[in-house]
Amino acid sequence: MRKSILKNVFCFIMSLLILGLTTSGVKVKAYTDYQEIKSNYIEMRIFEYGFNGSAAINQATGDKYRLIYGYDLGEETSFTTIRIDDSDAILQVEAEVIQNPKNNGNNKENTTVYKIGNIEVTQRLQVVNNPATGREDTVKYTYIVKNNDNRAHKAGIRLLLDTMLGHEDGAPFRVPGVGPVQSEMNFVGNQIPEYYQVFENLENAEKMAQGTLKGSGATTPDRFAIAYWRNAANTYWDYDIDTSKSITSDSAALIWWNPVTIEAGQTKEFSTYYGVGTVSGNSEISVTGPARLEINSETGTWETFTVTAYINNKTGTTMTNVPVEIVLPEGLVLAEGESKSKVIESINDGQVGQASWLVQATQAGTFEYRVQSGNLSAKRSIEVPELPKGYVSQPQSKIETNSSPGEAGYYTEDVKATITAVNNIKYDEGVDPESITDKLRQNLYQSMCVLGVDPESITDKPGIKEIHYVINGQEKVVSGDKAEFVIDTEGTNKIKYWSVSEDGVKEAEKELEVKIDKEGPIIKINNEARDYTVNEDFVIDVEVTDKASGVKSTTITYDGKEVKNKDVIDLINTIGKHELKVVAEDNVGHKSEKVFEVNVVAGVTRVVLNKHQMLLEVGAEGQLIATVYPEDAKNKEVTWESSNPSVATVENGKIKALAVGETIITVRTKEGGYTDTCKVVVEDNSKALPVTGSNLNYLIPFGALMMLGAAIILKKRKPEID
Structure with a gap:
């Protein structure tokens, strides 16, 4: 199946290019010529205008398999959009190419330079060491936007990758914390994963790719989406996700870096990785995570990293409540809020389930960790590099609560939280004093440390200036190294927190979710509070909601017998009071109960008038009396009607004769619509006799x-x- 962005949006643009009518003067030709960057594990081909595709190399056989659709087909299905202020352009189609794709040095880097107005964009593609595998088997995509104008502009980048694994153009994805993805899905803000994986087959990880979105030098995007290529490829920037849309015939990854202000003469870089992925283990259990940990350049500390375990169900039946555990050596710890043991609720036969953990390093070295489920286990190693030598302030905070959540992950009462912080200063007594001159002038403790004074004997070291925390969007700042507060809002409370040292170093933000459920479900019975007759049907109408942990179970009974919502109760021969009872329980064990009384009364069976014929003179009045049966009927309301109101009218049984003639007076019960009639003849008041x-x-x-x-x-x- 051949694909091209010549469809729809790009038809007109590309036709102009073919005719040589663009301002850049570039002419389109078949994409048979290309530049190539590669290692022993991956190859990328860069075609004219910067279109590109990549393939992995199987070291055992030397065979190659596609990672991106355009690798060997020379088609323009992966492309890059730049948004400048309020205008969008496809770099490889609409921008002026001022430097065609060019390899640099050792054939592991290729650059293409574009120009749109006074904005210059460099696409740099590099084969680099993969944080997931520790080998040179991934490509770093970098877009360098330079503002050559004399005023500021806003600029952002959208990258579309036409994912393809081997022969599978509709390659499915896996996302840590989410699981397999085979339909469109959107991720923004804190939802954006550390990485995503793409497979030829979800049941077999032999051929897989991995994209890195966070850490390791990647620029964390503002939005990430898994999309159906044929829809996404016909858009420039905006794209609405349809979660019901399958990607299994043609998948793609979309990465957005929203526009930021770039001052005149300044540049801004946007980077991401896409290359070979890997897992460790066997056909029943495997684990993936980075092979080498990176150091955060802003904080001077190690990045946190994600470990994901995969369980392949080969039992022949559905597995439920599958326990999975991670075992960490000294030097690695779970990030705050993580649990060592996790449960995969259900894995169908032949399918793969997954569980993920966020892990932190506490020291340098090479560490082996494992995941296990029952008698299955898989191991993987990670290299943690030494932190930079010299003076580094490393403020670290942690949060503790006065109680623990239940099995469902919810607290059942208000939570008192305490954040404490310390400055874990790193020293190297052998560091060249010249390299930290400014620090030494500012900090007596550091000066004495370099001069050989025992750090433990010095008390004048930079401490914690303040603690910041944000609860549900509201930020608070507390001076010192301790902050206490109470979380009392039901539902999921999202907390961010960080500390700042006295010398101005800000700790990387941490996040925690505190889920509180203090009350049982809310029960609403929508039936009317009135008397019901034996002639009616009573339809049970109940709503049960729980805004926190959710509704676990609902039991509805009518006179002690269990029924279901929307059941119809026949009230015939049930005169008297009856009880509709609803009991609901949420996922933390809170119960709610509500009782509704159904009062059933006798129903109307007929109505009888005291007269069925009446003779009146014009201007005279008569009275009819209606009796509703049975005598104990609750609703005895009736309505009256005259068939010829110009002859006589009726109101509440009182008849007023208006003109000579005849009319039929009808009485009708409101309940049941039963009727009786009376014929009324009106004579002239002269008492004339008929001849x-x-x-x-x-x-x-x-x-x-x-x-x-x-x-x-x-x-x-x-x-x-x-």
Whole structure:
């Protein structure tokens, strides 16, 4: 499968290059020519414009396998973006090349120089000693940004590496403290690991690469991401991670150094490593860590380092709660907050689980440590160099708490913490006084030390000026060598702390997480607090949360019988009071309980009106009475309705006749919707009587009818005349 950044974003740019229309005048040609830097263990090819790829060399066979996609294909799939102020550019595509790739000296270093405006960028690629293996089998990528302008600019670098192990273009990753990574993942700030590893196959570490992000001269990035290459390669700088996106068809590593201000005439360097990785052990258990420890140039002390153990499950079944332990010799100690023993919760058959530790050196030498799980063990060695000779202030602090966390790693009450610090000054009585003249003038103790006075007899040595600590983003400064404070916030409290010596040397920042869970889970029952009828279904609606250690278990019972959330309870034939009870437990053992009363009442079965026919004159009123059954029904509310409100209206059973005609009055129960009706006929208030005939249907006024009757009577009484 061939790949190219000519897709999408770069199509137009590269077409201009092909036509020779760019301001740099550089023409594109097939990437068949290349420079090469190498050792006995690794080769890197640098093609035109600085595109590059690397391969490892198997010492046993002499065979090579790819570490980066473009090694033997000459394609531009790994590239570098520079952000200057608010503008982005691909160095290998859009920048002016003022020095083509050039090997320096012994063919272990290659530089390419680019120019964008008044900013000059040097890409320096060096085969160097690998901190992970102790051999010359890694490449140090360095970008040197020089501001040749007469004003300050902000500049940052994004490096995209198209990872490929052997024949696997979708090479999976492993990250200390995280485990295997086969989908996109983002790391920022303190999440950024010391290193990452790339494999041809997660179940086999025979072919692997390792990138170093921290220590050993690397510039710690502001962001690191594992990404799907085909998406990432179509972006310049910004890239949104999709954690559901698989990388197993095409993986990449992205490294960002955010823009920093570079004053006029100044330079800024950004460095990282990528090369061969290694583990020690066997097919069932192995361990990885640096082969040589580096000295922090700012503090004069050794860097901390990460040790990772891998357990390969070959049992034929899933392994659970797998214990793993690290055993350290004198001269190596666990970093503060680390635990000697760790547990891998689950490893599926044929898969690999991992556990990591942060370790510190306390003295120089070569030390062998091991990791073990059951009857399996693996060993590895590390070389710790001597610290520089001469005067070095080495403020060191430690933090202690008044109690220990439980098995889940949480404290169950407020934590009283104490930070203490000492200045572990390093002396060398044989040092040339001229090399520390300024120090001697400033410090009587050092002067006397160089003159041969026993250091232990001197009390005037630089001590600790102050202790700094940051809890959840709030910084405090305490004068002296001791600071006490209370941590009382539930959840994960992130603490940073460091000390400063009296002669101004700042200790490297340390970090600690204190997890506190003082209360049980919060239970919320969302059901309405009201009476329920036998005609209803009761749906259990419960929410349980715990902002600290998390919810371990939830038990819901209805009248003592265990049920589940969202279960539907049939209330037929259950008149009376019932108990819904929720008991929840968090991961540190705190329990919470909440009870909800479900009062079930009789349901409505019918409604009956006292009249079903009613005759009213216009302007008259009538009253209907509705009886809801059964008599003990809780909800006896009803509504009234007239089918012809222009004839008669109804309100609360009272009927008001408005016009001649007919209407149907309906009563309806609110519960169940049961109904009954009454027919209402409204007459004219003149009391007219209906007269009907074969073709007649009209009213004769009652008065006229009476007159007609009187006339008939008078006529009958009139005497006859002969």
